[in-house]
Amino acid sequence: MIQTLAFYLFAALVIASAVMVIMARNPVHSVLWLILAFFNAAGLMVLVGAEFIAALLVIVYVGAVAVLFLFVVMMLDIDFAELRAGFVKNFPLGIIIALILAAELIFGIGAYQAGRIELGVASGATSPILDASNTASIGAVLFSDYLFLFEAAGLVLLIAMIGAIVLTHRKRPGGRGQQNITKQVRRNPNEATVMKQPIVGEGVEL
């Protein structure tokens, strides 16, 4: 009973906030609605008993990715008049994308009702682990059966990260912004300051 209520609450909120993502006029509002959608999707995950995935969804997407998203969108200087001016020009493209999405949806529902595809027979090697928490079960599968895929995914992410750094990093000519931290830390009063006893009326000559 309460699960059904919770499901409809989360599902309705996910759909409503997803609609608001594209309906909101202000891009910052869009991102905030997107965050609400992520959060409610995490709620749905909890309902199916995947609390580990739910926690990861909140930590990774809501806590990190969406913050960076919000960061960028807030800094953008968006001219709304200019955005609307491109509407007629982009209208055919929008129609094409909408048609493709509709076709995919129809195919998806049709394929689902036609029965599932036989890509291979399950070997049955990974029987569900009973009496283990969510975290332990995922760990047991991830670091045994899917170790190669897991490591490959990690490698892909590493390459993407290095690529992003290489593409955006540029060495500035000149000394600006170059600091030697150890030198700064090791500075002491003896070498940084000079004590003078100025004579009244004459001042100091450094």
Add this chain to the structure above:
Amino acid sequence: MTEFFQSLGMNYEWAWFVATIAGILLIALPLMLSVAMIIYVDRKVWAAINLRRGPNVVGPFGLLQSFADGLKVFLQETIIPSAANKGIFLLAPILTFTVALAAWAVVPFSATAVLADINIGLLYILAISSLSVYGVVMSGWASNSKYPFFSAMRAAAQMISYEVSIGFILVCVVLFAGTFNLNDIVRSQQGFGLGIVNAYVIHPLLFPMWVMFFISSLAETQRVPFDLTEAESELVAGYQTEYSSMSFALFWLGEYANILLMCILNALLFWGGWLPPIDWAPLYYVPGIVWLLLKTFFFFFMFSWVMATVPRYRYDQLMRLGWKVFLPISLGFVVVISGYLMATGHFG
């Protein structure tokens, strides 16, 4: 507590419901009270370190100072800047406050006194504390004013940076405990140090982790020396510049609830939580919550101590410390600790 309400003649669902509401009130109301008192403690500690007297006028020893401040703030007019984005402007303090309270749901105050004893307690706290950045970012943007916006940008960058290293530090603790459940993490610390000391921090591999966790929790709660988001000499009051009255008070309460949460996490994860410091039978007659609150209070004292003595970091120093010092060291420790635990046969 569900059994207690069942014994009053309720069926299980109602008893559970009433017990949960009662549990929430039992955590939230004392928490609000302790936030009010801890603000007083904070001001007294700064005063003592600065050789001042601190609040000493309202009530005996100034004990009622926070309540007077609260009443003053409550009676003020709520001002909303005309250029502000009204909805988000009002939502931001509420979000900050709600998130600050929500994280307390999984904190174990003693072996049985925990509202939600869930398997992923630590991940839940990490998830909820990663949400607290939104209150700051939303208020900074919605104020439509320069200084709050600078503050919001700084807060977003700072909290993401330090969350990464906090995540790795928590992984080290989880490796030792073998669970994300906070109560089990506390239990696994019993007799950890040579069968005598009930604390993870005694381990030579975990002590540096605790030091980094303490510094990261200063950065995560935007306390001195990492208070760049509300640096009053540069940004007036940071993201809360445009706020007044109750919306300002909500930021204030949320901030201190977060600080207390970080103090209690220090106690739970590294200092044995509700266990007595030494594994000696007579000490177990003292209720667990007393030990936990004593440890929490000690860490809060350290927070105040740091605030009164350390000057503020520069922004580039903050980023350097997060990404170039803490991140590589904590990542290295994850590897070293996993290797150590494998070598010593910890995993069985």
